[in-house]
Amino acid sequence: MSQQQQQTSPPTARVAQRQVQLSAGDVAGAPVIEVRDLRTHFPIRRGVFSRTVGQVKAVDGVSFDVREGKTLGLVGESGCGKTTVGRTILRLIPHTSGEVRYRGRDLLALGGRELRGLRRHMQIIFQDPVSSLNPRMTVGNIIGEPIQVHGIARGRARDEMVAGLLERVGLDPSYAARYPHEFSGGQRQRIGIARALALNPDFIVCDEPVSALDVSIQSQILNLLDDLQRERRIAYLFIAHNLAVVEHFSDEVAVMYLGRIVERAGADDLYANPKHPYTMSLLSAIPEADPRPKRVRIVLPGEVPSPSNPPTGCPFHPRCPLARQVAAEAGAADTTTIESAGDPVRVLRKCVEEIPPLEQKQATPGHVAACWVTK
Amino acid sequence: MATPLLEVKNLNVAFDTERGQIRPVRDVSFSVFPGQTVAIVGESGCGKSVTALSILRLIPQPPGRVLGGEIVLDGRNLLALSEREMRGVRGKDIAMIFQEPMTSLNPVFTIGDQIAEAVTLHQRISNRQAYAVAEQALRDVGIADPGRRLHEYPHQMSGGMRQRVMIAMALSCQPRLLIADEPTTALDVTIQAQILELLRKLQRERGMSILLITHDLGVVAENADVVNVMYASRVVEAATVEDLFDRPQHPYTEGLFRSVPKLGQKIDRLETIPGTVPNPARFPTGCKFHPRCPRTRQLAAAAPAEQTMEAAAAGERFRVMRVCVEQEPDLREVRGRHWASCHFAENYPQAKPTAPQLDHHRPEVAAPAAAPDLIATAAKEEYKP
Numbered sequence: 001m002s003q004q005q006q007q008t009s010p011p012t013a014r015v016a017q018r019q020v021q022l023s024a025g026d027v028a029g030a031p032v033i034e035v036r037d038l039r040t041h042f043p044i045r046r047g048v049f050s051r052t053v054g055q056v057k058a059v060d061g062v063s064f065d066v067r068e069g070k071t072l073g074l075v076g077e078s079g080c081g082k083t084t085v086g087r088t089i090l091r092l093i094p095h096t097s098g099e100v101r102y103r104g105r106d107l108l109a110l111g112g113r114e115l116r117g118l119r120r121h122m123q124i125i126f127q128d129p130v131s132s133l134n135p136r137m138t139v140g141n142i143i144g145e146p147i148q149v150h151g152i153a154r155g156r157a158r159d160e161m162v163a164g165l166l167e168r169v170g171l172d173p174s175y176a177a178r179y180p181h182e183f184s185g186g187q188r189q190r191i192g193i194a195r196a197l198a199l200n201p202d203f204i205v206c207d208e209p210v211s212a213l214d215v216s217i218q219s220q221i222l223n224l225l226d227d228l229q230r231e232r233r234i235a236y237l238f239i240a241h242n243l244a245v246v247e248h249f250s251d252e253v254a255v256m257y258l259g260r261i262v263e264r265a266g267a268d269d270l271y272a273n274p275k276h277p278y279t280m281s282l283l284s285a286i287p288e289a290d291p292r293p294k295r296v297r298i299v300l301p302g303e304v305p306s307p308s309n310p311p312t313g314c315p316f317h318p319r320c321p322l323a324r325q326v327a328a329e330a331g332a333a334d335t336t337t338i339e340s341a342g343d344p345v346r347v348l349r350k351c352v353e354e355i356p357p358l359e360q361k362q363a364t365p366g367h368v369a370a371c372w373v374t375k
Numbered sequence: 376m377a378t379p380l381l382e383v384k385n386l387n388v389a390f391d392t393e394r395g396q397i398r399p400v401r402d403v404s405f406s407v408f409p410g411q412t413v414a415i416v417g418e419s420g421c422g423k424s425v426t427a428l429s430i431l432r433l434i435p436q437p438p439g440r441v442l443g444g445e446i447v448l449d450g451r452n453l454l455a456l457s458e459r460e461m462r463g464v465r466g467k468d469i470a471m472i473f474q475e476p477m478t479s480l481n482p483v484f485t486i487g488d489q490i491a492e493a494v495t496l497h498q499r500i501s502n503r504q505a506y507a508v509a510e511q512a513l514r515d516v517g518i519a520d521p522g523r524r525l526h527e528y529p530h531q532m533s534g535g536m537r538q539r540v541m542i543a544m545a546l547s548c549q550p551r552l553l554i555a556d557e558p559t560t561a562l563d564v565t566i567q568a569q570i571l572e573l574l575r576k577l578q579r580e581r582g583m584s585i586l587l588i589t590h591d592l593g594v595v596a597e598n599a600d601v602v603n604v605m606y607a608s609r610v611v612e613a614a615t616v617e618d619l620f621d622r623p624q625h626p627y628t629e630g631l632f633r634s635v636p637k638l639g640q641k642i643d644r645l646e647t648i649p650g651t652v653p654n655p656a657r658f659p660t661g662c663k664f665h666p667r668c669p670r671t672r673q674l675a676a677a678a679p680a681e682q683t684m685e686a687a688a689a690g691e692r693f694r695v696m697r698v699c700v701e702q703e704p705d706l707r708e709v710r711g712r713h714w715a716s717c718h719f720a721e722n723y724p725q726a727k728p729t730a731p732q733l734d735h736h737r738p739e740v741a742a743p744a745a746a747p748d749l750i751a752t753a754a755k756e757e758y759k760p
Contacts, residue, residue, distance in 0.1 A: 187651070214590070222636075288593055
């Protein structure tokens with residue numbers, strides 16, 4: 001493993017000095033969640049004694065804010081670490097280093113009781129509405145359990161709260177007596193949302209909340225989440241792979257690739273003026289619902305590399321179309337030959353050797369990207 | 376007019392369940408012409424996959440049963456063939472690829488074994504030759520180092536790579552029709568773009584037809600020549616891809632288009648289709664879409680009372696047109712070469728119910744010269760060594 005990959009950073013010192021703006025676009029409002037240089041590494045164990053032989057850097061230095069009543073969209077392909085980010089923030093997965101603050105309090109340092117107290121403010125909605133609901137519990141108990149556990153209400157009062165929640169998510173209150181298998185996917189997702197709302201949270205991680213649903217049901221659920229945000233000023237971390245959905249739903253968007261954020265900007269800016277070649281490719285790869293294409297498709301070569309053995313330098317360089325195009329015009333001293341999807345290609349030497357920092361581009365303030373080529 | 380390669384005529388499929396018979400495919404008719412990509416688009420449970428499986432006669436019987444209809448491939452009715460004759464058709468004339476390549480590949484055999492097996496089933500060639508065919512097939516689908524990959528097992532490959540292997544296997548016997556059932560649904564967008572481009576390239580080179588089963592309107596818009604929209608076991612609209620996207624006739628198709636967020640068109644609120652896809656065990660009477668249909672509600676609001684009636688769905692009561700509840704519309708040519716089944720599609724009353732025949736090939740798709748090429752622009756404007 002190279003020097004660069006082994007380098008871990010003392011997070012706090014760096015975070016304190018950091019003056020880069022951590023939100024962009026129309027996202028005024030107090031931050032509910034502040035994430036600074038978060039890292040989540042998983043050990044790779046081999047052999048009889050389970051020796052640690054390496055690390056999967058699922059999340060490798062990620063920073064962002066999620067503001068009151070606003071949505072931060074986190075996009076990327078499978079394996080980029082977006083789900084791990086969401087779960088690490090909620091402490092469902094232990095972190096390796098970095099900071100997560102909820103309204104100024106360091107979440108990652110809290111112990112059992114304090115953590116449980118704060119947990120009611122932070123909830124999660126899962127992708128799969130089938131496996132995330134206990135099949136042996138009635139809908140009333142699924143939604144009512146957190147209310148009881150946190151000592152908010154019991155008995156009749158609890159049941160009334162459950163009825164109110166069911167009604168709010170568009171389900172009949174009589175459904176409280178039924179079991180999850182009696183419902184369709186969209187209805188189950190509504191139950192999952194009612195459960196997340198039960199404790200009146202102000203931050204919800206939505207982990208691919210609509211990707212398992214039919215097209216005509218997706219828009220219903222997205223509109224419901226939107227209404228709830230307006231009513232209750234909930235901050236969402238909206239994790240998804242569908243850029244069109246994220247654009248529609250988010251105030252700000254962060255694009256992840258191999259455990260890092262490669263671009264972050266206000267939703268409108270990101271789509272109008274992408275500054276990272278990976279974002280450009282993702283945007284161009286979405287099939288348009290129009291038989292006459294309006295965009296030039298960029299088909300990336302190869303696949304996302306394994307996070308256990310990421311490329312040197314810019315993690316995107318083996319697939320980057322920009323590094324190649326620019327190399328064609330650059331002097332021989334500035335370029336080098338690499339192998340990509342089995343073919344030798346010339347790319348910029350700098351992209352192979354140094355990791356580009358996430359820096360402000362010539363765009364709206366707060367629009368940052370990690371690329372050596374774009375300005 | 377050319378003769379279709381495949382003609383499905385009035386296909387009806389039933390499943391016998393404990394709670395009675397359900398009908399996942401009702402009166403489905405469509406044609407696939409040589410070199411054409413025909414899409415069947417619809418949501419889960421609409422019957423699109425059962426239609427595809429019945430073409431290959433892969434519906435488990437019992438509980439499944441083909442009640443009637445014809446599936447004609449090159450003049451031969453597949454439903455009348457013996458099981459032995461049918462085995463000669465599967466893989467050779469018609470091949471199929473599935474959504475989840477992991478479950479369709481055998482985990483205990485190498486990739487080479489599996490492709491070679493498919494080849495030797497249909498061609499009298501030696502094992503060594505079959506492996507050579509397999510190696511070429513892997514090369515054709517863009518797999519680097521095919522000689523080494525032949526000896527690998529499915530678990531050693533990524534999802535995109537496995538889908539390429541599935542395509543290589545399906546195409547190893549040069550089928551004339553490829554049925555692709557949600558071929559890219561399980562893949563990431565950048566890999567999806569690779570696979571779709573590969574399918575288009577192979578189709579151009581070999582002139583094969585593709586029956587594309589999907590729920591993704593974007594995939595349809597970019598790849599299909601002709602589209603059949605299915606809802607509640609029936610084709611509710613059939614048209615060329617251009618006509619369908621320019622002038623959808625069925626309110627379900629309209630609703631689908633409007634409920635999908637589109638890149639670069641920020642709107643405050645998505646339109647929705649109320650309610651959910653009906654369960655085939657409890658289909659509503661009349662038009663199966665009427666409980667969710669915005670068109671019938673709108674018309675009923677302005678129509679004389681005797682033409683309307685009250686309906687209830689999802690705990691809501693509203694007025695709809697009486698005919699929508701009492702009579703199921705059939706598929707009619709409501710505009711030139713554009714079929715829809717809606718009582719209130721333009722010209723529906725005058726049109727005759729017919730089976731769609733659409734020998735249409737879209738013009739070569741290329742983005743207009745004015746379309747922004749982000750990478751080229753960035754390379755030109757941004758980079759200063």
